Amino acid sequence: MLRRSPHHRWTLVSRVMVGVLSLLALGGIVVAFAAFAYGRSAARQAFDPLLVGAAQDIAESISIGDEGPVIDLPVSAFGLLSLAPEDRIFYAIHGPDGALLTGYDGIPAALDTVQPRFRDWTLQDDAARFVTVSRLFSERAYAGRIYVTVGQTTRARRAMALDLTRRALFVTTFGGIALIVSALIIIRSAMRPLEVLTRDLAQRDPYDLTPMQADGPQEVRVLVGALNRFMGRLDRQVGAMKNLISDTAHQLRTPVAAIRAQAELALEDDAPRRLPRLERLVWRTRSLGRLLDQMLSRALVIHRIDNAAPTAIDLRDIALTVLDSRDHELLAPGKDVQLRIGEDAVVVLADEISLTEAVRNMLVNALRHGATPVVIGVSPTPTGSAIWVQDSGDGPPDAVRATLGQRFERSAASKGNSAGLGLSIVRAVAQAFGGEMTMATVQGGFRVSLTLPHHGAGQSQ
Template sequence: MRTPSLRVRLLAVILAPLIVISALVGIWRFVDASRTAERLFDRTLLAASFAIAKDVVTTEGEMLSQTTWDTLNDAAGGQIYYHVNGPDGSFVIGYATPPVPPAEIDAQDPGPIFYNSQHLGEDVRVVRLREETDMGWVSGLSTVTTWQRIEARRAFAWDLARRTVVVITILIGSVAFVVWFGVRYGLRPLADLQSAIAMRSPDDLREIARPVPNEVEGIVRTLNSLFSQVERQISSKDAFISDAAHQLRNPVAGVLSLAEAARDAKSEASRRQRIALLVTAARHTSRLTQQLLSYERARYQELGSDDPRIDLAEICRDVAGRNRGSLQPRISLHVMVDGEAWVRGDAAMMGEAIQNLIDNAVTHGKTTTKVTLEVSRNGHQVRLTLSDDGEGLAANDFDKAVERFSQLGDGPGSGLGLSIVKAVCDRHEGVLTLEEVPRGTRISMTFPAVEEVALAAE
């Protein structure tokens, strides 16, 4: 699925909240404009009512002054209508039928009282005012009722809201324009960086040294780190292939020479002797090839959370059982288990590590007569220890011994045994240590234990 471009995403991230905020502002502006219009027009309506009441008192209800007429006809919000009742309730001046007030309006309340009503089928805003008047024949409280169409107020509020919407729309359009073209300009360094990387060959893993914006420095640092890791991995694999070719060259040549010698043997006894030597050389070559593959697998296969739990004690017993029949009669192999020994990992790789520990003890121990595998649980850790009574390995030689194709003497072996053990230990998040003992060698592998709760869940 194709993801939207960065410009589109930025445009959406910026404009979406702006549009929501603008809608809320527009609604608020309309409501506020309606309230403002209501206050302004109510004041105009009340002022007209006072003017009418004054003219009624002055002329005793005969007529309205020109100023009042101008106010009624030119008032904001449209024409103002009026109706005046005298103190005795008789009609004095104005329009004959005023809007009917709601039932909750108190007829004796002097006011001013504002309310909404209808007049000739139209919604109107009304103010009723009671003023003390003296019309010659009678005196008392006269009632002045003025009203105005509400539609004008709504139109005024909509006009104010429309102006706000126009301003906001122009603002959003300007922001969209700036974001659309500004992001293109702002992302130009990324496009230049992409072009520079695209021009590189697959063999060019140099660090990116060109200047980039601060926001991109993290990406460039990560790329440089990745380039460096890939370069190291390639160099390591190249070195491994070179070393493997060198290590396999002599055994393969030996197998070929022995095969040719067996073919050209002059007698049956000589042929059998050379075939026996050929079988031994072939086994050595096969073991070396297996170690090479195991070493690479252990180095580059990481421990996963979905790896099964394995019983380290059971693996030790299996490996020991396979070795007892092939060891020299003078060498004894024992397995000692103390407590649960469950870890998470690859049983085949763990067995290969144990096999290499045994081979290392037998081959390089020289005088080894006893090999012991001990498995124990200590808190959250499982420890596997191999000890022998051979010549032993000095502590200052341990780091060299675990290096690939490294041998401390001229003895047999490929120099991969302890390297495989170290790689398997690292792959299983374990720790490989050499313990000081009075005689022989004692090497331990410590791994995180699988907790009982996790076992019950599985």
């Protein structure tokens, strides 16, 4: 027994919502990293100029005395840096030869820079950011660059970056919640036609195969259209099965009863009267066989119409197949059957077996009820391509022609030799593939035609 995966029990709404939540979660992670990166960048843009300003103030306060550089640290240089009270400040001043003039030893100084240069470093187990600026002296008593390095721990920077990240995440979370609620409302509204369709299908009677109303958006109309086509095929299959059962029950009861009666009478009759009884019994048996053949043939055609995919077929091949089968030699020995086809292909889109069965029934109908010679022909028409069977007789009266093609409709001339299903098979095949069956008196006799639309490059000119 197959076990259904838990994923198969999810509703369509839940699957869409899981997808939306997954995208939002992924987007939230990306936004969080982007916000933190933006916060760090903003913190650097806010604090780095303060470091540069402090270093430049110190550099501007340096003067050259008789014994060398005189350093007078200005209070204003550290005033701006004191805006971050939790951070510590470091400084170092180096001479041209790299010797420490004053400040903290071990501070990373860029002793080859002209422009301000930044560096991140860990000092006294705390992360810090340093900047080095230089001032060039060209005096008689002293010449060279003096390098001023100022650093500050990054607690305020991290706090600023985290605060910006929290603010961004707060806005993102609020927007995400609003987006989730909006998405749920929109998805539920979009899925409502499917819910209505599901409810209608659940409440529909199992034997109700009538078409459903194709309301709603395009996707729902496509789905309903596919369901209606499937139910139409199913309805035709069920209808064919019902017809076969009812026809079998109705049409076979009388022939079987007659055969049984004739057999019983033949057993009771004396020898002189037994031969006519047996001849009548054989005639009844043949009639029953023809009835069964046509009933099964019609059931086969109806089944293939809904289950076999149409293919491109040259009608000349169908005519040759029917003639080469030589069934007419057994059905009507001695009757002349001719073939009239052209050299150009006459291609239609249909099922080969169904089409062959239809043409065979057209030929049988002409041999039983028409006059010889009988002609099987293929020709193009203004509306399509036709395969036809023509006999040399006048055909039935107009009043009878109007009813031919319906199930179990027989002409008076059949005299019990027809089951009345042959032309109904032809009409069913024609309607299934977008064509028509026509009957007409033409020059030289009576013609029954099965006309189908042209197909592709095989179209006759």
